[in-house]
Amino acid sequence: MILTSGLQKVFCAGLDITEFYNPNPDRLSKFWTTLQDTWLSLYTTSFPTVSVINGHSPAGGCLFAMSCDYRVMVGPNYTIGLNETKLGIVAPKWFQDTMVAVIGQRKAEVSLTTGKMYTTDEALQIGLIDESLPDANSALKKGTQFLNNFQKISPWAYKMTKDISRQPTVQWLIDNKQKDLDFVIKYMQSPTVQKNLELYLQSLKK
Numbered sequence: 001m002i003l004t005s006g007l008q009k010v011f012c013a014g015l016d017i018t019e020f021y022n023p024n025p026d027r028l029s030k031f032w033t034t035l036q037d038t039w040l041s042l043y044t045t046s047f048p049t050v051s052v053i054n055g056h057s058p059a060g061g062c063l064f065a066m067s068c069d070y071r072v073m074v075g076p077n078y079t080i081g082l083n084e085t086k087l088g089i090v091a092p093k094w095f096q097d098t099m100v101a102v103i104g105q106r107k108a109e110v111s112l113t114t115g116k117m118y119t120t121d122e123a124l125q126i127g128l129i130d131e132s133l134p135d136a137n138s139a140l141k142k143g144t145q146f147l148n149n150f151q152k153i154s155p156w157a158y159k160m161t162k163d164i165s166r167q168p169t170v171q172w173l174i175d176n177k178q179k180d181l182d183f184v185i186k187y188m189q190s191p192t193v194q195k196n197l198e199l200y201l202q203s204l205k206k
């Protein structure tokens, strides 16, 4: 499966920040549970996945890209990263662990604490993406070539290998789904977090 965007310059703008601003707890609960379930499904697919990152990919966009098996990004003008600290919020543990699995503990810590958005070249250098291509068509071709590798791999061997590799992060969320949800709902009601989100939303307006 190839995950890509039909938009001109945005792969995924991340989660809809307006869902966190002045949230209705019931609605936020459904929103966050849907996110948890979507991520669990994407991170544990029984088939190979590639993200063809054909535009900017902040926060939740970066999470979805990192959850695929391989990342091909169009360069040099787009950016990718977990920028939550720039919004004055904290990337949840499972977001962080997904990044650690891709780029390693040290680089992930620097990336997460600074909320850095990496250009395509920088992302390639730190291993956040696997390949950089100059346009969307060649990126799609590269992504397809990667998937073709699996024609000669046993689906069972593929899935078991991926499960072993991703199990700790997956299991943590399965075991802590409700705790994670309760924390997000409480956290999003904090006046400080709300103020940070208000300022960030204002900064996005043109």
Ligand SMILES: CCCCCCCC/C=C\C=C\CC(=O)SCCNC(=O)CCNC(=O)[C@H](O)C(C)(C)COP(=O)(O)OP(=O)(O)OC[C@H]1O[C@@H](n2cnc3c(N)ncnc32)[C@H](O)[C@@H]1OP(=O)(O)O
Pocket: 009, 010, 012, 013, 014, 015, 016, 017, 018, 056, 058, 059, 060, 061, 083, 084, 087, 089, 090, 091, 092, 093, 183, 184, 187, 201, 204, 205, 206
């Ligand atoms: C101890 C443990 C703690 C655990 C607590 C857990 C709590 C964590 C919870 C949340 C985690 C959230 C993760 C996220 O994904 S947050 C979202 C992060 N996203 C961003 O920062 C992206 C911001 N957007 C941009 O940078 C740009 O819009 C860009 C994607 C680069 C596209 O640029 P451009 O094409 O120029 O688009 P515009 O700027 O014109 O945007 C158009 C309008 O859309 C609005 N917008 C953009 N992104 C978002 C978004 N993610 N959510 C809501 N709204 C968004 C933007 O304001 C424009 O609005 P308008 O047309 O009204 O002006």
